[in-house]
Every structure is written in structure tokens, then in C-alpha cells.
Amino acid sequence: MSSSATTTSLSSMATEPVVSAEVIRECIQSPQTHCERQTENSDADDIEVFGKLVQTHFKRVFRDAKALNQIPVFGRTGMHLKPKPGSLARFRCMVQDPSYGEELHLSVAQLINTETGERRQKFSQYTDSGHKLKEGWEVDYASNGNRFIEKEVAYCVSVPGQSGWAEMDGAEGLEHVMEALDISSASEAPVMGCAEKYSLNGQTHSAALVKFYAPGSAPKVSEVVDVVGIFEIGCNPRDEEGDKQWPCLHAIFHGAVTIDNLVSGLPVITCGSDYVHRHSMCLAHLTEVLGGDGLAAHYLLLHLLSNTVEVQGTKVGKLSLNLIGFPAAVNKHDKSEAKEDATTKPVFALDNPATKRIGDALAQLVPRCVEIPFALKLLNNTSFVPNAETGDLRAGVLQLAPGTQAVCDETCLQEGTLGERGVRNLHALQTAILEQAVTYMYPFQPIEMAANLRILVLSTGKSILHNDCDLYLAESASQLLQKINGDDGSAGEPKSLDPMHSEQIRQYLEAARHLDFSVPKDVSDRISEEYAQMRRRAHERNEKMVSQAELALTVTVARLVSISKGESELSWDSWAEACALEASRNERNSGFLAKKRAAMEEASQKQKPGLD
Template structure:
């Protein structure tokens, strides 16, 4: 098949965005699919063609964003849209569709073939032509269908930018509702299934995304940027079944281009830093975190290590995770948690909110989780498919999401069976990085990659990899914030903020290893420290304590953008752990004396 020639005039770009099916049929007319060529190869040609056109500077930004949150204009059916989404339910599976259709002229008997890919809509045919559904020339192929949602907890800076050009065909606001839109239009507005979004009550978008020619099926909780053709179609599972009209208003996106989220798409305007710049950005990040944490240098170091942590499998063992419990935040009063205008997944305490909002400026995805009895007892943290359709759980989140747990709002009361189950689910994520999906006959444990930060007044009720009492200076600082004083915090300028974002993303995704000589040296040092402790009658280091120091050392090396663990990082980790142990012992003694 001959590849289509790509052009970038204004009119041609407009045609690719506003009439992509017309472009696809023109590409089809240049090839030989009807002579037996595999339609999946045609999908590759279409993908390459659109990639060439949309990769031109400023073109992709003109594509409307698929957004049902109420702030976007009405989308034009049959046009291209962009959707940064998480696969919530991949179990819709394969769908057989007519990819090549033979047309017949009812008057002359003449026949011709057209492409039927990337659409479920009825063909608008010239007069006298109709689809010959009995023709042996028709081709049927399979495509993967998944229910996709807005990425839970996606922070404002990591979202797709709005189009720079006016959206052709915009007719009014688009609301998450089954009622007609305001402004006199009677067209039904697409709806979403609330129970299929992890954070109940939060605005979001949802669509059935149809994937063509994928090398592997979409995986649950994977995050992709999809560019495809927007249609309203029929939901195959009847998520809305009140009326047939609503049943036909389900949003579908026929994906032409699918890509994973990369650091370059999150901070597209920054060049990759050189090796020397990593140290500068590490220092900048530490200084910023120290300022946010009221001058607590040790807490800033551990918070940075936590932000750099990422669960990876090494010889069937999960390493690299570092859940963190920062202790010493002021308790939230009950009056603060009684507000009804705030989402259940929003922090109420000014002190914990201070930390969460800072993190939201640095990481692409963060979810606030207040430990309020009402939320714990009424939510479902585990995804559940016992009813035949996968309903989302609060913890069904995209990889690398930051979960900020506020334990300062947990007051006296009773956790019911569901609340205890939810806490146990979170505990399992912290310790094992697995989440149970509840299916009718057999629950399935899925691997996760979630960072959990617990902010508490005393030691958390959850077991974490690492806990640290805040310094006295930091405790006073957060008490002031709780009372309405912002302290001496100096916000970062936008350029430094973007540099830290890029630094964190690049460091988190380094290919990292432990050289054999370093592993042997650490083993020897561990044996020496145990021997010396035994001779002095002191407590000997345990295997769990050794594993934590290795994790800390690993993250110290990653923070320096080293691809291998170094002995210098090991010694720095030993020093950090000694300082943490001393800090915690002093804080516990001081609290016991009160």
C-alpha cells in the first residue's frame, strides 16, 4: 500500500481534525486492501500518516480535548479529540467490526470497496449506493475496547492544554448529565457511569476507547494519551438503561494514535538536563521541601526519597518503595470535618493541606485521602466485579500516583466492617504493593505502584516503611499554619518548579542496578556492625533494618542520578537512618515525659 503524502497547510490540518474519516477514506483509495491486504496494515498506514501530520509544530495543540467536566465546548461528532486517560475496565475485550465494506450501485450493479474502520456510524452514501452486507469482499477484524476515565488525581499542570484555535462546531457547554444542554439544543449530552470512577463525586470524563492494531491489550490502570475520532454510540453493557435514547448517547473514541505519558509531554518546553545540573536541581528540590516543612532538613531529605521511590521487581522481589509517615501535625477539630461542600477526597486541615498542595505542584497525580470515619465506612477501596461489571475502588489508581493520607482527622468513633476492610486494603498496598480486585469466583491480586504519605499527630495506625517525627521547629511551624499563619514560605518561580518536576520524573525512571562488589561490601559491613553490636551488648541490626537502609541508599543514589548504587550513597543512607533513629527516640521520650 502506498503511504499517503502528508501536508500541513491550514485547510489540510483543519480537514484532518474536523473530517478525519474523509482523510482515511482518501488514504484507503490509494491502497490495495480490497485485493486481500490485511486491514491491520491499513491501520498502521493511517497511524503513520496522522502521526506525520499531527507531529508538526502547533498542530496537535489544535485538537479539541475530550472533556465532560462542564468546561469544554460541545464536541463535534466525527472529529478528532485528545483524551489523556486511565484504563479503568479493560474487560470489554475484543469486538468484531466491519473494516472493509463493499458498496453496490442498485441501478448499474457497479461495486466498490470503502474503509469502515474508525467508526460505528452508518455510512452516508451517495444516492443509489448501498452496503452489500452479503458480499464475500467484506472484511471483519477485531479491535480492543476498554472503558477509560480521566486520570484520577491528575493535577492541573499535568493535564492537556486547551486548543489554541476555536473549536469548529462548538455549540455550548457540555455537562455530566442526561438532560439536554442549556441554550436551546435538544441533543442528548453524553453521560458517565459514576461507579466506574475511583474518586466518587469528583468531576471526570469517561469513554469507551476502541484500540486498533495494538501489540498487546490495554492493561488496567495504565495511562495513555489517545487521539481518535469521537462518536456517540451504544454502550455494550448498558451502563445507562433508562431509555433507548440515553443508551445511544455513550461517548466512544476510535483511537488512531496511542502513546504513553512521558516526561517530555509533562514538561515539553525543557531540554534534558546535563549530569551536572542534576545535583543543582537536587539541591533546589531539597531547599524547597525544607522550606515547605518549616525548616526541617531531615524531613526534607526523607520526603525527597519518598517522592523518588518507585516499586520495581528484581528477581521476583519488589524493591524501591518507601511509604513515609511524618509525625507531629496538629489534630484537626471535628468542626473542620463537618463541611458538606467539600469532596470526600479533599483534606480539611490547613496544615496537611499545605503539604498536599505543595506536592500537587510537583507530581503529576496526587490523591487526598482524609481518614474520616464517614468516608472510611461508606467508601469502597477495592474494585469489585461481582455484579458482572468492574466497579471502581478508591485505590484503583494510575501507577506513580501519590496518596496523601491525613490521619489528623481520625477522631473517636467506630470503624465498621467496611471501614476496617478499607484500611486493610490500604495497608496491603503499602506493604505489598498489591490491590485485590473482587471477582465473582476468585479475587485477583494486581500489582500496584503507589506512593503513600501519611501525615499524623502521633505514630500512624498503619505500618509504614519509614516513620519520622518532625523537628520542634517544624511542629511550631505547622501549628502556626493551623492557626492561620503561612510562616516564611518562599514559593518557587515557574521555571524552577518545572525543573524540579522534570528532575523527579527523570530520576524516578532511571534504570538502576546494584554492582556485585557493592553488594558484597554492604554484606561485609552488615556482618561487621552486627558483630560490634554483639560485643558491646547493644541491639544488633535486623534484616528488615538492613533492607530499609539499602532502600534509602538506593534512593539517595537515584537522587544523584546515579544508575548504580555507590558506597558513598550507602554511607549517606547509614547516616540518615542514624539521625532518624536518634530524632524518633528523642521525640518519643519527650512525649512520654509529658
């Protein structure tokens, strides 16, 4: 069975006759019975055939969102509900460690009746339990007809930084699934997983061992999937004590998480006018969040639309952004922080009200948003890179799902000593920004893994990290943020979006981000010609020439301007708009730098001793 058969979107299955509520109930409460029923009349002994029969049945039963949402959800944040062992469950998760091991399982067993000598075969998959047989029957282990299968085991965790709106509700038909749930007190809640195997160490999360039965079907490291499978409680093979009960999910089928899974019920965006309307709506909201700074809002929108893709061996489409001009964080916990040591859990939350305003706004628009304050205790006491040198993959802060929005707050970086680990962490973050890659430390040699992270740096002055694009905030925006940071109550909160507009913007961002895009040859030739002319004129006037890096940035901005309007090809109008944006950005940055130099010179003059 090919892996593609198991990775289709869970909400995009073919239209078929409606499945009865009773069948849905039985599939949730007694899925193993349905697995056996689909194969009991088959004469085939091919495991792949049996697997396809079971998958086809369950995909048909849960082909629409209403049925799918009746399956109990494992690992919902803040709840002590877990599926009953042997029942069906869903888990939206990130694959933290895809190579947790392989297990051999007797999938098709040849049975013999010890009294009559009758023979039959039994399919038993999606469980760690042995074959349950009727009286008088036993497994003929000497038979050549027995078929074994290797299960691929992956350690999966709740998605780091997953926004509240992107969590699965599992609320449809709740009365049908209560029988398939265990309700536990806090003290009886299931094991939530190993702290060192979760990117945001110290954050509450859920974890489970997910077992995939189709060869090669296990998703890759850091991939996000919706898993539907049979829930059991078992042992973790890497648990040294061996006395803890571990959640386990035997995957019947799984699928990629798409915008249809996150924002269901909205019509697909098909025409350019819809893109333009959503673009205006999103830009207006971001402008308000940024205190009326339309230029900064425009670049923030382009940043949100960035998506790293590889074209002819080169990574394109990324746009890390540094917004400059935020007030420094006010350290309100000097005394308590002085007592903290290396054992203190790091905090992945923005404490500066001015930067938190941005982080909160983005979390409402993107499905995954991680906040990384540049506090010394976090930089020095946490590892940003994953490490498997001990044989077990321990997560790092940068082991995040593709498309995750990272908001880095540099305003909270206080005076102090940045240790060796802190330096390595900043270097790892810089590599993620410039190369869209994260290094995994494996025995004998590190391995560089491709990443697709959107990294936004908020800082008071220019960031200590090099970014694709830097922009000073307008003075009016900085003043508003200063009021917010001062907590005088005069700034107020940005106007919140109503639920419908929020969903429309979320759908717009995801749809535009994944548009197929190309640059027509005539536009490419025209850009090259204009670039050559600009350099020639600069040379003649003895002025600074436009560099290759500046041209590449303008091309990236033009690409994002185009997709923001739903264009699949770069138009000359979008190129002109990108050039105008870059001219405005450079003019603003130059103005701020000139004012800064003038202020420094004035301060220097005042410090000089007067003449007698």
C-alpha cells in the same frame, strides 16, 4: 498490527516536512474523509495494512506538540466544550474498565454498483455508523472479500487526582478548531460518567467509551494514555435505561503519557551536574514547606523519587513514609457532620491547614496527587477496593494510575466507630503500602493486581498503619504547623516557586525516578561484609543487632540517594550518605520516644496520691 505501533510517545515522532495548516484543519474537522483517502488507492484487503496507512498519516500530521495541541480536548475540567460528532478529539485518560466488551465491525466492505455491476472495496473504520455510499452502490454482503474486525471497548475516565498543571491545554491555534467544537450550557453538558466507576466517588470527572481497533492494543487496567481518535455520541451497552447519550472515541492512535508530554520545551537532563542542581533546588523548597526541617525534607524527597519495580520476582524501590508530629485537625463542622449519613458524598480533600500545606505543595510537583483524609464517613461509606462481582467493574479508592501520589491525613481521625467496611479499607491500604498490590474483587475469586503508588501518611502520633519509614518532625517544624493549624496568621505561606523552577523540578523528579539503576558487585560485597561486622560487634557487646529489615531499608535509602544525584549505579559515597541519614533519623525518633516516655512517667507520678 502490533500494539507497540500504537503506544509510542505522542510527542516523539520522527522529523518530517512541515504539514500545512489546511491539512491539520481538515484532519481535525473531517478525519473520516482522510481515513478513506489514505486507503482508496490501495488494492490490499488486509485490515492491518489499512490501519497502518491511516495511523501513519495521522501520526505524521500530528507529530509535533504544536499540531497536536490544536486537537480539541475532551473532558477538560470545568468547561462545557465538547468536540462535534465526527471530528477529531484528544482524551488524556485512565483505563477504568478495559474489558467493557467487544464489537464486530465491517471494516473493509466489497461494494457493487447495481446499475453497471462495477465492483470496488471501501475501508470504513473508526465509526459506529454504517457505510455511507453514493447513489447506485450497495454492500455485497455475500462477498468473501468482506473483512470484519473486533473492536475492544474500554471505559475510560479522566485521570484521578490529576494536577491542574498536568492537564492538556489544547490552546494552540484555537481559531482553527472552534468549528470542531460544540459549546453547551451547563444543562446541556454531556454525561460525565457513572459515579461508581470513578475512584474518587463524588468528584467531578469525565468519562468516555474508547474503542481500540488493533487486536490486543487496548491498554491495561488503570493505565494512563493520550488517545487521539474520532469523537461520536452513541449508547452505552451497559446502560440499563438505554436512553442516555454517551461520548465515544474511536482511537486512531494512542500513546503513553511521559514527562515530555507534561513538561514540553525543556532540554533533556543528561549530566550529573543538572541532577545535583535540581536536587538542591527541590530540597530547599521542601525544607521551606516543612518549616525548615531539612531531615524531613530529605526523606520526603526520597519518597517522591521512589518507584516500585520488580527485580527477580521481588518488588524494590518503594518507600512509604510516615511523617509524625502534625497537629490534630480541628473539627469545625460538628453539628453538620452529625446529620450526615451513608448517602453523603465523601470528600477527598484535606481540611487540616497543616496537612493541606503539604498536599498542595506536592500537587504542584507531581502529575497525580490524591488526598485521602481518614474521616470516619469516608472510611465507613466508601470502598477502597475495585469490585466486579456484579459483572461491571466498580472502582475503589485505590484504583489509581501507576505513580500516583497518595497523601493520607490521619490527623482528622476522630473518635467513633470504625465499621466492618472501614476495617477492610484500612487493611487494603496497608496491603498497598507493604506489598504494592490492590485486590480486585471478581466473581468466584479475588485477583491481586500490582500497583505502583507512593503513599505518604501524615499523623499526630505514630500512624496506625505500618510504613517503610517513620520520622518525627523537628520541634520547630511542629510548632510552625501548629500555628498554621491555629489560623493565627503568623506562620504564612511557603514561598511559591516560579513557573520555570516548578517545571525544572517536575522534570527532575520524573527523570530521576525512571533512571536505570543497578548495584555493582563490589559495592554489594562491601555492604554485606560491613553488615556482618556490625552484627558481630553488636553480639560481642550484647547490643541490639541490625535486622534484615533495617538493612533493606538502608539499601532502599541508598538507592534513592544515588538516583537523586543522577547516578545509575550505587556508589559507596551514596551508601555512606544513606547510613548517615538513617543514623540521624533513628537518633531523632529515639529522642522523641524517650521524651514521650519521660512525660508519661511524670504524669503518672503526679496522679499518685500523696502520703499522709
